[in-house]
Structures are given as structure tokens and as C-alpha cells.
Amino acid sequence: MSVEKAQIIQVGQHGGPEVLKLAQVDVPAPGPGEVQIRQKAIGLNFIDIYCRTGLYPNPLPHGLGFEASGIVAAVGEGVGHVRVGDRVAYGQGPIGAYATLRNVPGGKVVAIPDSVSFEQAAALMLKGLTVQYLFRQTYRLKGNETILFHAAAGGVGLIACQWARALGVRLIGTASSPEKAALARRYGAWEVIDYTREDVPARVLELTNGQKVPVVYDGVGRDTWEMSLDCLQPRGLMVSFGNASGPVEGVNLGVLAAKGSLYVTRPTVASYTATAQAMQAAADDVFELVTAGKLDIVIGQRFALKDARLAHEALASRRTTGATVLTLD
The missing domain is CATH 3.40.50.720 (NAD(P)-binding Rossmann-like Domain)
Incomplete structure (x- = not known):
């Protein structure tokens, strides 16, 4: 499989929203256990700001974002739970979700039902998994x-x-x-x-x-x-x-x-979704509420990938309501 190009948002140095830069990178074929996703929507979270500022440090340069949704473009050896063309999402990274195309560990990827849109899934995964572990695991209501x-x-x-x-x-x-x-x-x-x-x-x-x-x-x-x-x-x-x-x-x-x-x-989401089985079970819990009409994913703001800086400014100033997503054509 040939190497493909992707647009990403990259952080070259830690700091304010101005450090977010649009870049182009090569995306190789997925390796063993990996899933390549052509992304449709990307979710924003406060943890993205922590990574951008260096509160949660990562080796520079690095991408941003931990949740997105899209269509499986290719699968690596050993991946059997999703296939090319499947609608999927992930909410636990690794970091670098602000991208048009990327490879993700298969264990982080879950299939999404037709009743859940790409934008809903991107806005829902990390936030929904967060509420799931808070309400159903950390202190079970x-x-x-x-x-x-x-x-x-x-x-x-x-x-x-x-x-x-x-x-x-x-x-x-x-x-x-x-x-x-x-x-x-x-x-x-x-x-x-x-x-x-x-x-x-x-x-x-x-x-x-x-x-x-x-x-x-x-x-x-x-x-x-x-x-x-x-x-x-x-x-x-x-x-x-x-x-x-x-x-x-x-x-x-x-x-x-x-x-x-x-x-x-x-607590952290990672500790409560440490295995593929735990991840899928938590995600299914969330998707069932959406499908049953008990959970309406409120997307208050949409920004193009290239406008990630503006999205971060809005999020940091608490001018947002509901979820914020980056959209891709």
C-alpha cells in the first residue's frame, strides 16, 4: 500500500493557541494491530489545552487530540473486529486526532451504530466514556x-x-x-x-x-x-x-x-477502559443511551481543522456550550 498524505495540526512548542500550526505528513500503511481511519469529525476537550500548554507534556513536535470518528481505510495484520468501510470511533488516543487520516491501535477503535452520526461519535467518545466511568464505575449511581x-x-x-x-x-x-x-x-x-x-x-x-x-x-x-x-x-x-x-x-x-x-x-478514562473489552463495553453503554433517545449529543460549536486555534480560544475562555468539534470535508 502506498504512503498517503494527511493534514494535521501540530504543536512545535508549548504555549497559547498561536502555537497550533497546520502541517502535512506522510501516513504509512497500518502496521500489525493498527487501523487506518479516514476521519470525518474530531472532538475537542480540555485535555487538548493541557497538552498544548505543556501541563501534560509530550515530546515535541506532537499532534493534538484523543477522539475522532471516521471510516476504516485499511487494517493491519491481526485486526479482526473492524473491516475496511466500517464506521468507527475512538476516544483514548493516542495523541494526534487533529488529522485527516491516521493510524490508531486497533484496541482503541470501536464500531459505531448507524443511529450515531460521525459528529455525535466524535463529540461523544471521550466525554461519554468519561461520564460512563464516573457514574457507572467510580461511584456507581x-x-x-x-x-x-x-x-x-x-x-x-x-x-x-x-x-x-x-x-x-x-x-x-x-x-x-x-x-x-x-x-x-x-x-x-x-x-x-x-x-x-x-x-x-x-x-x-x-x-x-x-x-x-x-x-x-x-x-x-x-x-x-x-x-x-x-x-x-x-x-x-x-x-x-x-x-x-x-x-x-x-x-x-x-x-x-x-x-x-x-x-x-x-481518576482517568484510561484506567477505566484499559482493555479492548472494557472500552467496547463502556462505549456500548453510551451508544445505547443515544439510540434509546435518552442522550442528545449537543454540539454547540463547529470549526474547520485549519481553524483549531480559534476553537482552542473559544474553549479556554469558556465561551462554549455543549461539545466542540473540528469538521472535515
């Missing part, structure tokens, strides 16, 4: 709980709102504006706290009749760490799964004791 979920109007948040509603869980969300609060409510949040105008722990105490919540899901990080701990019941679980406002640093474990013998975990 059974229904009738009241929980706190920060950034409820974001890409992960809107999936969480809908999934919580499907489970019969009362999700209290936080948001930064009345518009975002209304959006989260529309997609299933039981109540939303505007953290720019309200005291979050005080409002949680009021909404729970003084009981607080058994679990807080926090993808914001530094800005919400203290308030999150103050919302937890004794022996509650703080699930810190992201750093949108910066990493949590200088943690004093004595604070956990003082606030009621609290638990803290810092």
Missing part, C-alpha cells in the same frame, strides 16, 4: 441520589445531566451564567447554581435540606476544590477528574479529616 456536578453546561456536563435524569438521579449543576444554567436545566439538571452569583456550599445545603451530597464530580479543579469539599457529606467522595481552572496543588490531607473523613479520587 443507583438512582434517587442527589449529586453535585460542576460545569454542567459543558460538553461533559450536558451528557452528565441527561444520564443522571435517565438514572433517576437529582443532579445539582454549577454554571457561570443564567444562560448556561438554563441550558443545563433543559438537558436534565434537577437544579443549577450560578456560582458567579450564589454561594455554592450554602445553596447545596439548602437544596439537600442540610444533608449535603454523597459525591461531587469536579472537572474544574483549582477554583472549585474547596467549595466541593464543603458540599460533601461525612465520608463523601470527591471525584476530581479535570483541571479546567488549573491543577489542584498543595492538598492538606488533614482537611479531609476535618470535613468528615472524606475520600478523594483522581
Whole structure:
């Protein structure tokens, strides 16, 4: 098979959105265990910003992005679960999803049903897998709980709102504006706290009749760490799964004791989808909700691949709602 050309977004040095450059690279035939994907849509996530800035360092130069969808163009030796022409997606890298064509380890690739579009799959994989492991594995929600979920109007948040509603869980969300609060409510949040105008722990105490919540899901990080701990019941679980406002640093474990013998975990998607079987099972869980009409993937913004810089600017400034995707012709 001849080598093909692909356009990619490349990071030559860590920094702001201006370091993102459009480049052309050679893509060889897929090696053993690899799947070559002609990509149709690419999902954006805050982890892309962490990689761009060097918070999560990778050897330079490097690509960006961990999730995308497309059509199988070729398969390497030993790949049997997908074939050329299949509609597929992946949500766990490796890094370099901002590309028109690429080779991906077969174990990361899942088939997507016809009921899920390429854009939905690209916007859904990492975010959907995130909510799946948060709600079904890290702290398995059974229904009738009241929980706190920060950034409820974001890409992960809107999936969480809908999934919580499907489970019969009362999700209290936080948001930064009345518009975002209304959006989260529309997609299933039981109540939303505007953290720019309200005291979050005080409002949680009021909404729970003084009981607080058994679990807080926090993808914001530094800005919400203290308030999150103050919302937890004794022996509650703080699930810190992201750093949108910066990493949590200088943690004093004595604070956990003082606030009621609290638990803290810092989980990642990779740890919960470590095998091909676990990946497919988690993805199927997500796709079933979409197919059943219980999960509407809200794509708030679309950018061309060449405009990745603009997409990063919008994401970093919190001017986005729902998911953001890069589109390919």
C-alpha cells in the first residue's frame, strides 16, 4: 500500500493557541494491530489545552487530540473486529486526532451504530466514556441520589445531566451564567447554581435540606476544590477528574479529616477502559443511551481543522456550550 498524505495540526512548542500550526505528513500503511481511519469529525476537550500548554507534556513536535470518528481505510495484520468501510470511533488516543487520516491501535477503535452520526461519535467518545466511568464505575449511581456536578453546561456536563435524569438521579449543576444554567436545566439538571452569583456550599445545603451530597464530580479543579469539599457529606467522595481552572496543588490531607473523613479520587478514562473489552463495553453503554433517545449529543460549536486555534480560544475562555468539534470535508 502506498504512503498517503494527511493534514494535521501540530504543536512545535508549548504555549497559547498561536502555537497550533497546520502541517502535512506522510501516513504509512497500518502496521500489525493498527487501523487506518479516514476521519470525518474530531472532538475537542480540555485535555487538548493541557497538552498544548505543556501541563501534560509530550515530546515535541506532537499532534493534538484523543477522539475522532471516521471510516476504516485499511487494517493491519491481526485486526479482526473492524473491516475496511466500517464506521468507527475512538476516544483514548493516542495523541494526534487533529488529522485527516491516521493510524490508531486497533484496541482503541470501536464500531459505531448507524443511529450515531460521525459528529455525535466524535463529540461523544471521550466525554461519554468519561461520564460512563464516573457514574457507572467510580461511584456507581443507583438512582434517587442527589449529586453535585460542576460545569454542567459543558460538553461533559450536558451528557452528565441527561444520564443522571435517565438514572433517576437529582443532579445539582454549577454554571457561570443564567444562560448556561438554563441550558443545563433543559438537558436534565434537577437544579443549577450560578456560582458567579450564589454561594455554592450554602445553596447545596439548602437544596439537600442540610444533608449535603454523597459525591461531587469536579472537572474544574483549582477554583472549585474547596467549595466541593464543603458540599460533601461525612465520608463523601470527591471525584476530581479535570483541571479546567488549573491543577489542584498543595492538598492538606488533614482537611479531609476535618470535613468528615472524606475520600478523594483522581481518576482517568484510561484506567477505566484499559482493555479492548472494557472500552467496547463502556462505549456500548453510551451508544445505547443515544439510540434509546435518552442522550442528545449537543454540539454547540463547529470549526474547520485549519481553524483549531480559534476553537482552542473559544474553549479556554469558556465561551462554549455543549461539545466542540473540528469538521472535515
